[in-house]
Amino acid sequence: QVQLQESGPGLVKPSETLSLTCTVSGVSITSYYWSWIRQPPGKGLEYIGYIFYSGITNYNPSLKSRVTISVDTSNNQFSLKLSSVTAADTAVYYCSSGYYTGKFDFWGQGTLVTVSS
């Protein structure tokens, strides 16, 4: 079955860049669009952006200036980079399949990233 697993540092300093990778198994990464979604502590879900294996991307306008999502088809992975982070970027970050229609079928378990010095 389709499985997703997030990986990356759990602690990032303010003003630095948050970097996460999502490893996809059970399906080729060329089969779906892939997204990042986050949930700050005590708050709701927030869409970050999506990518297709061809390189097509879409980002949340509120984060667009700081976000880059990329794909590595050879390793069946896609990645998130969020620059100039602040405490407001502290959240559980999820990777998932899906795109603008909001049909996010498969999800990783999520990884907590804390922004603190």
Next chain:
Amino acid sequence: QSALTQPRSVSGSPGQSVTISCTGTSSDVGGYNFVSWYQHHPVKAPRLMIYDVSQRPSGVPDRFSGSKSGNTASLTISGLQAEDEADYYCCSYAGSYTVFGGGTRLTVL
């Protein structure tokens, strides 16, 4: 951009029905038939329950149904069960991106 508006909490007894509303604008919920709903138990990944307003993915019980009228979408859960207690989020296409609701905590009494 603003999150879609959901009630903070709803509750119901086992066997009853509850409806969770999700209010947006003509630029999101009202403008497209791309509304989805997610069930989120703490420390677990969200689960897709409804997509494209009223479609159920394979494996989702038919006790869960979705609808839309104007700028408001609704998720109805009939025959409430204890395992339905969770947070529920709506989600909609908004023209150039995707927006979520603030979430609703469902308590099964």
